[in-house]
Amino acid sequence: MGKLFKNYLNGSPIFCCSSCKTHLSLHEQLISKAFQGRHGTAYLFGECVNISVGPSEDRNLTTGMHIVADIYCIDCCELLGWKYEFAKEESQKYKVGKFILEKAKIKKEN
Ligand SMILES: [Zn+2]
Incomplete structure (x- = not known):
């Protein structure tokens, strides 16, 4: 494995990966806290960094197709959520x- 090049966000509060603290997004990118993930509450963000995106798939969600x-997470490979x-x-x-x-997969740091 080569060295990972990570983005470091400026500003606060920052949302990080809960297992390895890699920066993921900023509070100012938070659009909604009223989403449902696989394991409970999930947040919608405008921009995210330090993530790898898996293959696209059709998914029938409560709000339609x-x-x-x-x-x-690009560092610990934890499944964090999804991209629309x-x-x-x-x-x-x-x-x-x-x-x-x-x-459940993210942590807020000030
Ligand atoms: Zn991580």
């Missing part, structure tokens, strides 16, 4: 290009 891709790549319903299109991070 979406194409999503799972996202992983396509939404069928007009009312859900605002989520496309944005990221879901599971509350």
Whole structure:
């Protein structure tokens, strides 16, 4: 394994990976706390860094048909949530290009 090149975010509070503390997003990127992940509450973010994106797949969510891709921490490879790549319903299109991070997988640091 080569050396990982990570982005370090400026600003606070910062949301980090709960297992390895890699920076993931900033509080100012937080759009909503009212999402449902696989394991409970999840947050919607505008921008995320230090993630790897898995293959796209169709997923039938409570809000309709979406194409999503799972996202992983680039350091510890923990599954963190997913990215929205396509939404069928007009009312859900605002989520496309944005990221879901599971509350249980992230940690807020000031
Ligand atoms: Zn991690």
